[in-house]
Amino acid sequence: MSHLSSLNTYFETKREEHLEELKQFLRIPSISALSDHKEDMKTAAEWLAESMKSVGLENVSIDETKGHPVVYADWMHAEGKPTLLIYGHYDVQPVDPLNLWESEPFNPQVRDNKLFARGASDDKGQVYMHVKAVEALLQTEGKLPVNVKFCIEGEEEIGSPNLPEYVEANTEKLAADIIVISDTGMQGPGKPAVCYGLRGLTGVQIEVKGAKGDLHSGLYGGSVQNAIHALVAVLDSFRDEEGTIQVEGFYDNVRAVTDEERAAYAALDFNEEALKEELGVNALFGEKGYTHLERTWVRPTLEINGVFGGFSGEGIKTVLPAEAGAKITCRLVPDQDPDEIVEKLKAHIEKHKPVGVTVEVTEFDKGKPFITPFDHPAIQAAGRSYEKVYNVPTAYVRGGGSIPIVAAFDEILGYPVVLMGFGLASENFHAPNEHFHLENFDQGLRVIGDYYHEIAQFTSQDLKK
């Protein structure tokens, strides 16, 4: 019997038991953001540690940090085989507004083959699947085909403030060949996806100051620089009318998208017409020569996120404003460096600054872009595992957003990261009525189990980035 057949039988037999056990995990209100739930965080970490022990994981520990603890476990008996580091989180988002929940957030309910509860999809459900995949392999095969380590944190929903320090302090303990994260989504129902790249982020606040104070536009208008006019001149200089960014050297280090990648994105048959309809716009807008997916996945951006200055109340106030400001952020792609980009932004602003004003620039937090090459064996292996279970081609995607902890792992440990998600965009993460489609729970368990076998075919050397 192939390993997938054995897993199928095992998961079918155990389905009710697993679901009841997951419900126990989901009943613990482990809201990391609220100090009232500090004890619940401990309870959730302990529950997870017990669950890990019970399936046969070893060296289980609850590692203290300055915040909520990290739960660690491993199974390291596959000599000569690669090691997977599984990252996830046991904390959840707050549940307000409570009155919009159809069933209570911490009283898990199955309706229509969906499991409703806070954390069902993000991320307790997906963490639990990895634990149960280990259980299934140990039960059906007596051992794992690879070595695994679990690093499950309790602060993802508050921005992982303590995880980078923990990882840096434990590089030996966390030593592995690849990092696997199940905290993202699929392309859609029945459409599995492997995410192999994310954009980075950098940004600045621009503050323009003219006269000492706001002036009467009658007495001074036409003769004193208006801070808003000066600001819009700077802001309008950032992009041309087709959306191409005009900051000198901005595109210098952008890694070109390969023909293979473009073909993979084109195969996704993304419906731009439907997107326009959904967003209520009469046209999409962006760099010429790129599709929507390319613009949001492989091209960097510069967006004004906010602008302010002068009078914004009702009606008219004939003021000549002395101050105005804006916030801009850039999504970065490999191999742009956030620090270099900020310097280029500053040089651009300095160059385009009109007379009669001073301009102050403040930097925001930065995040590097991340990519595991499209043709990396760990990426392609994940695609194969999905295909075997879902019986459809896997989408190889990149994300337009940034997941800071992925960039941090990439930076500190330098291992290839594989984002294998089982969530769906419609599952209300961070909102009332979060749920998890149980067909992806069922199939995801098999995908993960198969993936361990797929990775077992490679040596550590094969998996080097």
Place this chain on the structure above:
Amino acid sequence: MSHLSSLNTYFETKREEHLEELKQFLRIPSISALSDHKEDMKTAAEWLAESMKSVGLENVSIDETKGHPVVYADWMHAEGKPTLLIYGHYDVQPVDPLNLWESEPFNPQVRDNKLFARGASDDKGQVYMHVKAVEALLQTEGKLPVNVKFCIEGEEEIGSPNLPEYVEANTEKLAADIIVISDTGMQGPGKPAVCYGLRGLTGVQIEVKGAKGDLHSGLYGGSVQNAIHALVAVLDSFRDEEGTIQVEGFYDNVRAVTDEERAAYAALDFNEEALKEELGVNALFGEKGYTHLERTWVRPTLEINGVFGGFSGEGIKTVLPAEAGAKITCRLVPDQDPDEIVEKLKAHIEKHKPVGVTVEVTEFDKGKPFITPFDHPAIQAAGRSYEKVYNVPTAYVRGGGSIPIVAAFDEILGYPVVLMGFGLASENFHAPNEHFHLENFDQGLRVIGDYYHEIAQFTSQDLKK
């Protein structure tokens, strides 16, 4: 004895009496904005009417409007001579914050030859001067050299909502050759000024809308038009980098400043260095080839008064904003028409509107620019009267701001308007500790008396605009 010598003697003799009488007027808290003071408004109108009767003015009436009444009076026995319509107001601004007044606002006090009280300068003091000039001429000469009509309203400080209707309904009663208004300021201490033009006003609010709602800049950034980017493109297109307005046809009807006017402004020796110091700017900024005074008096403007959109709180929010807006106003000069300019602004916005957004434009209230030609005899006569009394050259100035009621008079009656002000910019109109420099009370009385004689030299025909 010349008429000026007689006036001197008369005003010297009567000075204490006049001052005490003015204090009575100032003791009435005629705050038009506050409904609690409705009775005080009536009292002030009646006090003024009595004062007019007592000096020999005739046909004195308190004319009801939908709001506070207008006080009318005339003296029409200078057959064949021109008629002056004197406009002013007996209402005053509110007095908050009361604790910042050194003496109570309605308990007039003289300190340092300044009369402190709400309304001392704006405008009861200046209205009272016109009444006393009539008294002095009738007492010393037995008659007036010209015909005069007084139209003193009670709603100037709340925007004269009912005066246009009153003027339109009483064009016969108010028929005159010129309008004289003493409700503006001098150039500085000892520096008299005649204001012969004011700028008009028009403006629009621009609202840009992109997608149905704000979007995640990671998921959509680079592929959907950003409402703020679209807005700044429109805003930045309004002026070139030297401040010249780029709206097609904007300058078409701008009346050129004459060499005579430029010479008059240059003679004022305006200190642009001191202005920069005062405003805290390292450079003035505006149309090339024009001085500060020209830019603010004879050239039209387009200023952004406010801008808003996206996130303006502390820190970063990586939103791709769906909406953004701005308020812009234009100061207009003769012979620009506010309605035409709004149409040109709209056409400009339509032309520069980027793809992927809709733009809505809302019009603000409009006001026409006003000018009495610089070389009009009534303007030059006012200058001569000032010079005789102050013994320095009169400044012929224009104002960068707008006084809506002046434009309304200009439009409804069409007579030349002469703005002969006796206030000083430092006198805290609309603020605590309003006061009036009594040297300008003393000298102003003589200027007005002399001005009636100056105007008497002209025929009605001479004074046509």
